Amino acid sequence: MTLPATARTLVPAGEPDAVARRHVVSALVVDRPGTLNRVSGLLRARSFNIESLTVGTTDEPGRSRMTIAIRGDDGHLRQVLAQLERVIDVLEVHDLTTVPHVELELALVELAAPADAETQHALRGVFDAAGGYPISTDEDAWRVRLTATPDRIDAAIEALRGLGLRRLVRAGAVAMTTGPRPSSETTPSTTQNGATPA
Amino acid sequence: MTALPIPSPAATPATAPQPAVAPRIGARAVCEALVREGVTTIFGYPGGTVLPIYDVLREFPLRHILVRHEQGGTHAADGWSRATGGVGVVMATSGPGAINLVTGLATAMMDSVPLVAITGNVPRALLGKDAFQETDIVGIALPVTKYATVVMDPDEVPFAVAEAFEIARSGRPGPVLLDFPKDVLQLDTAVPHPEPHELRLPGLLRPVRGDVPEADELAELIARAERPLILSGHGVQIAEATDLLRQVAERAEIPVAHTLLGIGNMDETHRLSAGYAGMHGWMHVNKAIQQCDLLIGIGCRYDDRITGKTSTFAPNATIVHVDVDRSEIGKNVHTELGIVADAGDLLAALLRRLPQSEPRTAWLDQINEWRKVSEARSWHGSGAWREGRLSADYVIDRIGEATDHEATLVSDVGQNQMWAARYFGFRHPYRHLSSGGLGTMGYSVPAAMGAALGAPERETWAVVGDGGFQMTMQELATLVQDQIPVRIAVLNNHRLGMIRQWQEIIYDENYHSAELIGPDLVRLCEAYGIPAWRATKPSEVDEVIARARATPGPSLIDFHLDEAQNVYPMMLPGKGLSEMVEGGDR
Numbered sequence: 001m002t003l004p005a006t007a008r009t010l011v012p013a014g015e016p017d018a019v020a021r022r023h024v025v026s027a028l029v030v031d032r033p034g035t036l037n038r039v040s041g042l043l044r045a046r047s048f049n050i051e052s053l054t055v056g057t058t059d060e061p062g063r064s065r066m067t068i069a070i071r072g073d074d075g076h077l078r079q080v081l082a083q084l085e086r087v088i089d090v091l092e093v094h095d096l097t098t099v100p101h102v103e104l105e106l107a108l109v110e111l112a113a114p115a116d117a118e119t120q121h122a123l124r125g126v127f128d129a130a131g132g133y134p135i136s137t138d139e140d141a142w143r144v145r146l147t148a149t150p151d152r153i154d155a156a157i158e159a160l161r162g163l164g165l166r167r168l169v170r171a172g173a174v175a176m177t178t179g180p181r182p183s184s185e186t187t188p189s190t191t192q193n194g195a196t197p198a
Numbered sequence: 199m200t201a202l203p204i205p206s207p208a209a210t211p212a213t214a215p216q217p218a219v220a221p222r223i224g225a226r227a228v229c230e231a232l233v234r235e236g237v238t239t240i241f242g243y244p245g246g247t248v249l250p251i252y253d254v255l256r257e258f259p260l261r262h263i264l265v266r267h268e269q270g271g272t273h274a275a276d277g278w279s280r281a282t283g284g285v286g287v288v289m290a291t292s293g294p295g296a297i298n299l300v301t302g303l304a305t306a307m308m309d310s311v312p313l314v315a316i317t318g319n320v321p322r323a324l325l326g327k328d329a330f331q332e333t334d335i336v337g338i339a340l341p342v343t344k345y346a347t348v349v350m351d352p353d354e355v356p357f358a359v360a361e362a363f364e365i366a367r368s369g370r371p372g373p374v375l376l377d378f379p380k381d382v383l384q385l386d387t388a389v390p391h392p393e394p395h396e397l398r399l400p401g402l403l404r405p406v407r408g409d410v411p412e413a414d415e416l417a418e419l420i421a422r423a424e425r426p427l428i429l430s431g432h433g434v435q436i437a438e439a440t441d442l443l444r445q446v447a448e449r450a451e452i453p454v455a456h457t458l459l460g461i462g463n464m465d466e467t468h469r470l471s472a473g474y475a476g477m478h479g480w481m482h483v484n485k486a487i488q489q490c491d492l493l494i495g496i497g498c499r500y501d502d503r504i505t506g507k508t509s510t511f512a513p514n515a516t517i518v519h520v521d522v523d524r525s526e527i528g529k530n531v532h533t534e535l536g537i538v539a540d541a542g543d544l545l546a547a548l549l550r551r552l553p554q555s556e557p558r559t560a561w562l563d564q565i566n567e568w569r570k571v572s573e574a575r576s577w578h579g580s581g582a583w584r585e586g587r588l589s590a591d592y593v594i595d596r597i598g599e600a601t602d603h604e605a606t607l608v609s610d611v612g613q614n615q616m617w618a619a620r621y622f623g624f625r626h627p628y629r630h631l632s633s634g635g636l637g638t639m640g641y642s643v644p645a646a647m648g649a650a651l652g653a654p655e656r657e658t659w660a661v662v663g664d665g666g667f668q669m670t671m672q673e674l675a676t677l678v679q680d681q682i683p684v685r686i687a688v689l690n691n692h693r694l695g696m697i698r699q700w701q702e703i704i705y706d707e708n709y710h711s712a713e714l715i716g717p718d719l720v721r722l723c724e725a726y727g728i729p730a731w732r733a734t735k736p737s738e739v740d741e742v743i744a745r746a747r748a749t750p751g752p753s754l755i756d757f758h759l760d761e762a763q764n765v766y767p768m769m770l771p772g773k774g775l776s777e778m779v780e781g782g783d784r
């Protein structure tokens with residue numbers, strides 16, 4: 001779901017008994033101190049339940065992109081988007097869940113070095129399914145990075161718990177649209193700063 | 199107003215290098231920017247970190263009102279804004295001074311009131327060192343402002359102030375806080391003030407203006423409706439659209455109800471004015487909401503004090519919601535048609551589309567029939583005052599009559615607020631000021647101070663309970679020092695009246711902490727040099743009101759009320775509009 005570009009939009013009501021599901025929200029924000037605070041503070045104050053939130057710079061100077069994974073029904077999500085849109089330092093908000101997109105997460109894991117060939121074989125299987133790539137190995141431990149969709153990372157971690165998992169660091173999901181960009185992503189939204197770009 | 203040596207930069211693209219102006223310190227740049235924004239009055243309290251501004255304030259045509267507490271300053275700026283439609287300005291020092299602004303900022307935020315708050319902070323080198331009177335005011339203010347930021351470079355000052363005003367007043371208005379480390383105010387900058395098109399606000403939501411195509415669908419709903427009702431809120435006055443509202447009501451023959459902050463949207467004597475809705479609204483209005491087949495909310499929030507239990511709210515109606523803030527639509531009630539638009543644009547668009555309607559006689563007659571019953575059952579209708587008991591409804595009614603319903607009335611929070619809303623008889627917009635969303639006790643006297651200064655052509659009354667009065671009565675000294683003509687009507691029942699009412703009805707008469715000792719208000723005013731009177735009987739009311747009105751400066755009347763008067767009807771918490779308690783009225 002993407003909030004339509006015009007400010008005047010008929011907003012259909014959410015189904016009161018709609019099912020909660022996972023959404024990936026992408027927000028383009030002004031890169032300045034306090035923006036993360038504004039966004040996370042808003043989500044907390046409105047009791048929206050964040051699964052993960054990542055921030056990083058973009059190809060545009062002075063702009064960052066936040067990827068927020070959040071659970072809720074459609075009405076809930078519409079509130080999240082509309083509330084985020086009000087934040088002065090938020091430039092664009094999109095729910096990527098309903099458009100073609102790729103979503104990936106990075107995880108760093110440390111495992112006890114496998115004691116036997118059977119464990120080693122099992123580990124290889126887990127790594128293959130979750131984009132595993134070795135970082136360092138020594139007699140005592142293997143350190144591996146996993147890059148996969150969050151649900152595959154979840155599954156990998158579940159499997160690794162029985163295979164000597166010692167430490168785990170997850171980065172949170174990042175996502176990007178893969179199809180043609182929605183029109184409001186390529187043209188400046190009319191809800192934002194009526195001035196036409198130079 | 200004195201002309202200032204402010205260069206007017208030519209229309210330069212924001213990307214081009216700025217032509218420099220003669221360097222001046224940040225504090226002067228702040229004051230210049232305020233003057234450019236049309237500010238004439240600042241409410242403030244000095245302190246170490248804002249002294250650089252106070253040091254140059256005399257050079258500018260800016261009147262500074264020295265309040266007695268920073269909370270009073272924010273409420274005064276808020277009252278000034280609501281009475282004038284302009285952006286109110288309040289100034290405070292770092293640490294405690296800044297923190298004292300917070301209640302007033304939250305009040306303004308909930309009620310969409312444009313303010314700019316200017317705070318000093320410790321010099322940049324001391325930020326984060328727990329320096330004397332240092333606090334992270336931006337962090338504290340974030341959730342209660344539309345925007346808050348620290349200005350870390352003197353060269354940012356001109357843009358920061360201009361952008362703060364633009365954020366405060368654009369779209370859905372709100373308060374903005376700008377925090378200036380002291381040395382930013384002391385160092386030079388040669389950056390000129392920006393022209394409006396140079397502002398860098400790419401993320402600011404600005405409503406699309408002009409025709410509203412969705413009005414087609416609303417016009418169709420109106421054409422099909424038999425019992426339509428408009429529920430009008432503060433947004434109508436913010437959009438300066440009260441005339442359009444009346445024209446639409448008359449064109450389509452739709453009765454208009456209002457929220458607390460929508461008081462003044464329609465002249466209450468107009469045949470299509472239904473009246474005040476909600477928790478303590480008129481029974482006939484709430485019945486109309488429950489019985490209507492089309493409910494058109496314009497510039498309101500459908501908040502819990504209007505709807506009660508949302509699952510039973512307006513059960514027979516197609517619910518329409520028009521608001522300039524998209525996030526309001528569908529937030530509280532299930533909406534069949536939501537339109538994101540300025541209230542004035544939508545009403546103008548409707549007017550272009552609607553044919554003159556036949557009188558909706560049956561529906562209006564029905565509401566008027568309900569009205570007769572609900573008014574007769576009200577405190578005023580029951581006429582306790584005829585028996586010599588001094589009741590709040592009588593006091594409010596007499597103030598309304600004496601001032602020909604033209605006065606600005608600033609109510610506080612609690613029973614006094616509901617009585618003022620029910621019994622004053624408002625006829626014009628921008629006359630009723632109240633903390634509707636946040637419900638801030640202590641709002642009335644300082645906000646009335648700002649309203650009286652902002653709209654001196656009207657007389658200003660503060661209606662306040664003895665509880666709220668004691669929360670901010672330090673501002674009596676400000677009223678005296680600047681001879682601000684606020685007439686204070688204290689509805690004194692020696693109780694926290696609404697607390698007492700809840701405890702009587704909901705908590706089985708367990709009156710804990712509802713009884714309130716206060717000073718002798720007449721003698722208190724004598725100490726301040728404020729003329730004051732006490733009234734204990736209905737027969738004394740007109741006389742003391744006349745005396746207060748004949749006093750050019752501030753004055754106060756201490757109305758000693760019947761102590762057990764409740765506000766009825768009442769919607770109990772968790773209940774719906776069809777479950778109102780009417781109570782044993784008197």
